[in-house]
Structures are given as C-alpha cells and as structure tokens.
Amino acid sequence: MRSLARTVTRQVALTAAVTMTLTGVPASGAVAAMPASARAAAVFPASSWPTYGQNFARTAIAAGVAPPGNLAVAWRSRLDGAVYGQPLLIGGLVVVATENDTIYALQSATGRIAWHTHVGTPVALRNLPCGNIDPLGITGTPVYDQANGLIYAVAETTGFRHTLFGVSITNGAIKVRRYIPAPDGHEKYDQQRAALTIANGRVYVAFGGLFGDCGPYRGSVAGVPLSGSGPLASYIVPTAKAGGIWATGGPVQGPDRTLYLTTGNGAATSGRYDYSDSLTHLGLNLKRISYFTPATWANDNARDLDLGSTPPALAANSSILIMGKRGVGYLVRRGALGYIGGDLAQASICRAFGTAAVSGGTIYEPCTDRGLAAVAVNASTRRIHVLWYGPPAAHGSPAIGGGAIWVPDSQNGALFAINPGNGHVLRQVTLNATLPRFSSVSLAGSRAYMGTLTGVVAVTGA
Numbered sequence: 472m473r474s475l476a477r478t479v480t481r482q483v484a485l486t487a488a489v490t491m492t493l494t495g496v497p498a499s500g501a502v503a504a505m506p507a508s509a510r511a512a513a514v515f516p517a518s519s520w521p522t523y524g525q526n527f528a529r530t531a532i533a534a535g536v537a538p539p540g541n542l543a544v545a546w547r548s549r550l551d552g553a554v555y556g557q558p559l560l561i562g563g564l565v566v567v568a569t570e571n572d573t574i575y576a577l578q579s580a581t582g583r584i585a586w587h588t589h590v591g592t593p594v595a596l597r598n599l600p601c602g603n604i605d606p607l608g609i610t611g612t613p614v615y616d617q618a619n620g621l622i623y624a625v626a627e628t629t630g631f632r633h634t635l636f637g638v639s640i641t642n643g644a645i646k647v648r649r650y651i652p653a654p655d656g657h658e659k660y661d662q663q664r665a666a667l668t669i670a671n672g673r674v675y676v677a678f679g680g681l682f683g684d685c686g687p688y689r690g691s692v693a694g695v696p697l698s699g700s701g702p703l704a705s706y707i708v709p710t711a712k713a714g715g716i717w718a719t720g721g722p723v724q725g726p727d728r729t730l731y732l733t734t735g736n737g738a739a740t741s742g743r744y745d746y747s748d749s750l751t752h753l754g755l756n757l758k759r760i761s762y763f764t765p766a767t768w769a770n771d772n773a774r775d776l777d778l779g780s781t782p783p784a785l786a787a788n789s790s791i792l793i794m795g796k797r798g799v800g801y802l803v804r805r806g807a808l809g810y811i812g813g814d815l816a817q818a819s820i821c822r823a824f825g826t827a828a829v830s831g832g833t834i835y836e837p838c839t840d841r842g843l844a845a846v847a848v849n850a851s852t853r854r855i856h857v858l859w860y861g862p863p864a865a866h867g868s869p870a871i872g873g874g875a876i877w878v879p880d881s882q883n884g885a886l887f888a889i890n891p892g893n894g895h896v897l898r899q900v901t902l903n904a905t906l907p908r909f910s911s912v913s914l915a916g917s918r919a920y921m922g923t924l925t926g927v928v929a930v931t932g933a
Contacts, residue, residue, distance in 0.1 A: 514620065515617050515618075515619070515620030515640060515641075516561055516562030516563075516564075516617070516620075516640060517561075517562065517617060518559065518560060518561040518562070518615050518617060519533065519534075519535075519560045519561075519915040519916075520533065520557075520558070520559055520560035520561075520913045520914070520915055521559060521560075521561065521614065521615040521616075521617065522559070522612070522614045522615065522666065522667070522668065522669075523556070523557045523612040523614075523666030523719070523720050523721060523826065523911070524557075524666075524720055524826060524828070524870075525870070525913075525914075527668050527669070527670070527723070527724035527728070528723060528724055528725075528785055528829070529720045529721075529723050529782060529784075529785075529826060529827075529829070530828060530829040530830070530871075531826070531827075531828035531829070531868075531869060531870040531871055532828070532829075532830060532870075532871045532872065533870060533871065533872035533873075533913075533914035533915060534872075535915075535916065536872030536873035536914050536915065536916065536917075536933055537873050537916065537917045537933055538873045538874050538875065538933075539873060539874075539875050539888035539897050539898040539932065539933055540898070540932045540933075541898070541932050542886065542888065542898045542899065542900035542930055542931070542932040542933070543900060543930065543931055543932055544900065544902060544903065544928060544929070544930060544931075545582075545918060545929040545930060545931035546581060546582035546928075546929050547582065547903075547904060547923075547926065547927070547928045547929075548575075548577050548582035548583075548584070548926045548927045548928075549925050549926045550567070550569050550571075550573070550575055550925070550926035550927065551569055551571040551573050551589075552569030552570040552571030552572075552573065552593075552606070552608060553569060553570045553604070553907060553922070553923070553924040553925065554567045554568070554569055554570075554907070554922030554923060554924075554926060554927055555570065555604070555610045555664070555907045555909075555922060556568055556609065556610065556611060556612035556613060556666070556922060557612045557666070557719075557868075557911045557912075557913055557922065558913045558920040558921070558922060558927060559612075559613060559614075559615050559622065559913070560579065560913055560915045560920065561576075561615055561622075561640055562640075563578060563579050563580070564576045564577065564578065564579060564585055564640070565577045565578075565579050565582075565913075565920055565927060565929070566613065566615070566622055566640075567922055567926075567927055568608075568609035568613050568624045568626075569608060569609060569926075570593055570604060570605075570606055570607060570608040570609065570610065571589075571593055571606065571608050572589060572590050572591045572592065572593045572608035572609055572626045572627075572628060573587055573588065573589045573590070573608075573609075574587065574588045574590065574609070574613070574622065574624055574636070574638055574643065575587045576640070576643065577927060579915075579918070579920075579929070582927065582929060586642050586643040587643060588638050588643035588644070588645060590609075590624075590626050590628075590634070590636050590638075590645065591608075591626050591628035591629070591634065592628055592629045593606035593607055593608030593626075593627060593628065593629075594606055594607045594608075594627055594628070594629060594631060595607075599659075599681060600659065600660060600681065600685045600686055601681045601682060601683030601684075601685035601686075602662070602681040602682050602683065603681075603682040603683075604682075607627050607662070608626055608627060608628075609624050609625065609626045609627075610627075610662065610663060610664045611624075611625055611663045611664055611665050611666055611667055611676075611677075611721065612666035612667065612719070612721070613667060614666070614667040614668060614669055614674065615640065616669055616697060619637075619697065620639060620640045620641065621637040621638065621639060621640070621646055621647060621697075622637070622638050622639075622640055623635060623636070623637050623647070623667055623669070623674045623697075624636055624638075624667070625651070625663045625667065625676050627662075627663065631658045631659040631661075632650060632658065633650070633651045633653065633658060633661070633663055633676075633678075634648060634649065634650050634651065635647065635648075635649045635650075635651055635674060635676065635695050635699070636648055637697070637699065647697075647698065647699035648699060649695055649699040649700075651676060651693050651695060651703070652703075653678065653691070654678070654691035654692070654693055654705040654706070654707050655678070655688055655689040655690075655691045655707055657686060657687050657688045657689070659686065660680055660681060660685060660686030660687065660688035661678045661679070661680065661681075661688050661691075662678065662679055662680060662681050662717065663676060663677070663678055664679060664717045664719060665677035665678075665679065665716055665717055665718060665719065665720070665721035665722070665732075666719060666720055666721030667721060668721055668722050668724060668730070669697070670724060670728045670730070670755055671728065671755040672696060672697055673694040673695060673696055673697065673704065673755070674694070674695045674697060675692055675693070675694050675695075675721075675722055675730065675757075676692065676693045676694075676695060677690070677691070677692045677716040677717075677721055677722055677732060678690065678691045678692070678693075678715070678716060678717075679715025679716050679717030679735060679779070680713060680715045680717070680735075684713055684715075684736075684775075687712055688712070688713065688715070689707050689708050689710060689711075689712060689713065689714055690707070690708040690710075690713070690714040690715040690716040690717075690734050690735065690747075690779075691705060691706060691707045691708065691716070692705065692706045692716060692722065692730075692732070692753065692757055693705050694755070694756075694757055704755075704756055704757045705757055706753055706757040706758070706759070708734050708737065708745075708746055708747055708751075709745060709746050710737030710738050710739060710745035710746060710747045711737070711738035711739070711745065712737065712738040713735060713736055713737050713738060713747065714734045714735055714736070714737040714738075714745070714746070714747035714748075714779075715734065715735040715779055716732055716733070716734055716735070716779065717735060717779060718732075718733055718779060718780060718781050718782045718825075718826065719782075719825055719826050719868065719909045719911065720781070720782040720825075720826030720868070721782065722753075722782070723782050723783055723784075723785055725752075725785060725805060728755065729752060729753065729754055729755060729760065730752070730753045730754075730755070730757075731750065731751070731752050731753075731782070731783045731785065731791070732750075732751055732753070732782060732783070733749065733750055733751070733778045733779050733780075733781065733782055733783060733793060733795070734746070734747050734748065734749045734751060734777070734778070734779050735747065735748070735777045735778075735779030735780075736748055736771060736772040736775050736776070736777035736779070737772055738772070739769065739772060740769050740770075740772050740773040741769050744764065744768060744811060746759075746762060746764075747764075747768075747772060747777065748764050748765070748768045748771045748772055748777040748778055748779070748795075749762045749763060749764040749768075749778065750762060750763040750764075750778065750783050750791065750793045750801075750803065750808060752808060761807075761808045761810070762808055762810060763793065763801070763803050763808040763809045763810060763811075763813060763814065764778075764810075764811055764812075765778075765797075765799070765801060765812065765814070765817075766811065766812030767797070768811065771795075771796075771797060775796065776795065776796045776797040777795050777796060777797075778793050778794070778795035778796075778801075779795060780794075780795050780796050780822075780823060780824045780825075781793075781794050781795060781823045781824065781825060781826060781827060781836070781837070782826055782827075784827040784829050784834045784836070785805065785829065786829050786831065786832050786833070786834055786848050787831045787832040787849075788832060788849055788850050788851050789804050789805040789806060789850050790802060790804065790805070790832065790848045790849060790850040791803050791804070791805055791808075791850075792827075792834050792836075792846065792848050792855070794820060794821075794823040794827075794836055795822075795823065796822055796823075796824075797822075798819055798820065798821055798822045798823075798840070799817050799818065799819055799820065800817065800818050800819075800820040800836075800846060800855055801814040801816075801817050802814055802815045802816040802817065802848055802850060802853065802854075802855050803815060803850070804850040805850075815850055815853040816853045816854060816855050817855070818855040818856075818857070820836065820838070820844055820846060820855075820857055821836065821838030821839070821840055821841045821844050821860075822838060822839050822840045823836045823837055823838055823839070823844075824837060824839050824866075824909060825837035825866075825867060825868035825909045825911065826868045826911065827868075827869070828868075828869040828870055828871050828876065830871055830891075832847055832848055832849055833845060833846070833847050833848075833858070833891075834846045834847075834848060835869045835871070835876055835891075837866055837867060837868045837869060837878075838860070838866055839866050841860045841863065842860050842861040842862050842863040842864065842865045842866055842894075843860065843861035843862075843865045843866065843869060843876065843878050843889065843894065844857060844859075844860050844861075845857070845858040845859050845860075845861075845876075845891070845894060846858065858894075859893055859894035860894060861876075861878065861887070861889050861894040861896075862887065862889075862894075862896055864880040864882065864883060864885070864887075865878040865879075865880060865887045865889060865896075866878070866880070866881065867879030867880065867881050867906070867909070867910040867911060867912070868909065868910070868911035868912070869889075869912070870911070870912045870913065870914050870919075871891070872914040872933070873888075873914075873933055874891070875888040875889060875890065875891065875897055875898075876888070876889040876890075876891050877889075877912050877914060877919055877933070878912070879906055879910040879911065879912055879921055880906075881906045881907070881908060881909070881910040883901075884901065884902045884903065884904050884905055884906055885899055885900065885901050885902060886899065886900050886902060886912065886919060886921070886930055887899045888933070898932070900930055900932075902921070902923075902928050902930070904921075904923040904924075904925070904928045905923060905924045905925070906921060906922075906923055906924070907922060907923070907924055910922070914933060916933070917931060917932065917933050918930060918931050918933055919933050
C-alpha cells in the first residue's frame with residue numbers, strides 16, 4: 472500500500488507539472504497531494520521573466536532561448552492603451568499594463584486575453600502641467616512575486632494619485648491596494664516611469680518628473696510593504712528641485728540586494744553639491760550608503776547632461792558602469808563608489824537612454840546616437856574598452872538569449888538579433904507596429920515580446 476501511495480503521489484506530482492507547463496497554473500487537486508515542501512513552490516506559476524531585465528540585477532539574460540532563425544510576427548494583441556513597460560512572462564501568460572490603467576494577462580501562444588483588470592481612470596495630458604504621454608496611467612514595468620502570486624503595478628489616476636495595486640496572477644483579482652503619498656509632496660508633477668523591484672518584503676517605487684521637467688518635483692523612492700499594510704520607507708533626493716529617478720530599468724539590486732540607482736539633473740549648478748546627477752547606493756531602509764557623481768556635475772546640471780537616463784550596469788569584478796546624456800561612461804567599483812569625481816576610468820562612448828544588458832564583464836548599452844554599444848569593463852584594471860557598435864537603428868534596450876543580443880528599433884518598429892561577437896545583424900524583422908520611446912524586449916523559449924503604443928507584439932523564430 473505504501474508503495475502504491477508513493478506511486479500515486481509521484482503521478483499526481485507529474486500531472487501538476489504537466490498542467491503548469493501547458494497553462495502556467497497548477498491543478499489545485501494535484502497541488503494538494505504534493506509533499507509540503509513542493510506545494511509552496513507550486514501554488515503559483517514560475518516566471519521566466521518576472522521583472523524588468525529578467526532579474527533584479529537587470530542583466531536581461533534569458534536562459535533556454537532558441538538561437539535566432541527566420542523571424543516573423545507570431546501575433547499582435549490590441550489592448551485599451553499603450554504599453555510602455557516591459558512584458559512579464561509568467562507561466563503561460565504575458566502580463567502587461569497599459570496607460571489606460573488596465574493590467575492584462577495574455578496567452579503567450581496566441582495573444583488572446585486570459586483576464587484583465589481595470590484599476591482606475593488615467594490622467595489626460597490636457598490636465599497635466601507638462602508631459603508627453605496621453606493618457607498617463609501605468610508607465611513603469613510591474614513586478615511579479617511568485618511567493619504570493621501577485622503582480623504589482625503603480626497606476627496614476629484622476630487627481631494625480633499614485634496607487635500600488637497587487638493583482639492575482641490566477642484571475643486578476645485585486646488583493647492589494649495602497650495609495651502612495653508623493654514622498655516629495657508634489658504628486659501633480661511626479662511620474663512613475665522606473666520599473667518596480669522587490670526586496671526585504673517591500674516593493675520599491677521610484678519617481679521622477681514629467682517630460683519637460685516642470686514644477687517643483689524632486690526625485691524619490693518609496694518602499695511599500697508587499698501586504699499593502701504598514702509604514703512606508705522613503706528617500707528624497709536632497710536637491711531644491713528635480714533630480715528625477717526615471718530610468719526605465721528602475722533600481723538595480725546588488726549581490727546583497729541593496730539598491731543602486733541614478734538621478735537626473737538637479738537645481739545646483741555651482742557651489743555645494745546636491746546629490747543629483749549621481750549614482751546613488753541605498754540600503755533597504757532607503758538610507759543613503761554612498762554615491763558617485765562626475766567632476767562635471769555642475770555643468771551636467773546646467774546643460775541637462777545628467778546620468779539619470781540609464782540605470783547603473785553592475786558587471787563582473789565589482790565593476791559598475793554609469794552612462795547618461797553627456798555620452799561619457801564612468802567606471803566605479805562596487806563598495807567604493809568614489810563620491811565626487813572619484814571614477815576609476817572614463818571614456819567617450821555614446822548618449823545612452825534606456826537600460827543596458829550585462830553578461831559578465833561586457834555591457835550592452837542602448838545608444839541613441841550610435842546604435843547598440845558593447846563595452847568591456849574591469850574595475851581591477853581600471854579599464855573601459857568599446858568592443859563594437861551595432862547598426863545605428865538598434866538603439867532600444869537589449870536582452871540576451873540564444874547566442875544573440877536582441878534589440879528593438881523604436882523609430883522604425885523592428886527587432887534585431889545581433890551577433891554578440893562583432894555587432895553584425897544576424898536576423899531582423901519588421902513589426903508593423905509603433906513602439907514606445909525607450910522600447911525593450913522580453914525573451915522566453917522561441918519568442919520575443921514587446922509593448923507597443925496599441926498593445927503587445929510577439930515575434931517567433933527566436
């Protein structure tokens with residue numbers, strides 16, 4: 472009897488595994504029969520791309536992706552608004568959020584809607600003091616927590632309110648709703664563009680300003696308990712104005728899960744430094760640990776040439792590369808950022824916007840003026856070396872998988888698969904879709920997924 476029971480248990484567990492493979496959600500009866508140790512991990516579907524850049528270090532590396540073949544559009548799904556955030560890939564679902572404040576789960580094979588949840592009314596551009604997104608709803612990339620099966624997203628709604636929602640991966644039911652008072656006190660002028668991240672039982676939410684940098688906003692980060700209940704942690708850039716935290720990849724987690732982020736231009740253009748135009752290292756309590764800013768910080772602030780356009784890229788050998796609008800890459804060492812002008816090396820590379828992908832000591836930077844740049848860095852030898860530049864049109868945020876670098880062409884609506892050794896195009900496909908600014912790509916299996924100004928597009932042949 473014991474032998475039979477063990478056999479049945481194994482068969483039920485196998486059935487659960489097959490069910491998850493096909494649907495992304497385990498069969499409830501099968502889960503109940505699993506051993507307790509396996510049950511907790513199987514209650515909610517696993518994710519191949521649960522956050523911007525696939526992981527909280529934002530390396531954008533996808534395991535198990537097929538090498539690029541003949542690329543073609545597999546499907547397009549038209550939704551109720553633009554998708555500026557990066558698609559999440561959870562079980563058999565593609566999860567995105569729109570500027571109409573709706574969270575969607577689409578079947579990854581077909582693009583059909585599995586469920587959707589509308590969480591509020593977005594803000595029309597005519598009601599904003601400045602900006603370039605109309606309407607303004609959910610802009611930052613959501614994040615998935617497999618431990619509780621919730622997708623977290625921040626929506627801007629009527630009255631310029633920013634609210635964190637946690638919705639069930641199973642059916643989209645709202646499980647968490649928490650209003651986030653603007654840490655800087657100027658929510659009318661704040662925009663939540665940076666991707667969310669999770670650590671230490673909190674969702675971390677970064678804020679910058681609207682396009683045009685109008686009003687008295689200041690860059691900030693809020694730490695919200697996953698449950699939605701309890702006190703908030705916060706950090707505000709100590710500048711008189713601006714210093715936005717808006718790079719699409721959001722805060723990057725180091726090996727100890729503390730947060731690294733970049734800030735935009737601030738108010739100070741001479742005199743005392745105000746912690747804008749910086750790489751800032753924060754503890755999980757959102758207290759500042761350290762920082763780096765270029766020796767040119769005052770001129771950067773005066774000319775809007777700040778570092779805030781990309782998050783830091785954390786590479787091998789404790790190397791961190793920071794790039795922004797000036798076109799200069801700065802190398803610092805994790806654990807010793809260097810404060811004012813303390814970089815280990817610097818090099819003219821490109822004007823970078825978006826989020827890099829990282830493989831060991833090589834960083835693939837999204838350049839707007841030269842195409843994708845492959846940059847080798849080493850903090851130990853204080854070296855920055857540009858390996859190659861890709862085609863000029865390949866300037867979206869890249870991802871790595873299947874022996875290729877995948878890069879969107881935001882202006883022309885295309886996707887490139889690029890040889891990581893020399894920057895040459897291996898494959899490309901026209902999407903016949905309009906991509907948002909700072910477009911990015913998610914990878915899994917044999918497909919790539921991108922948000923568009925009308926929904927989502929999937930490419931097969933990866």
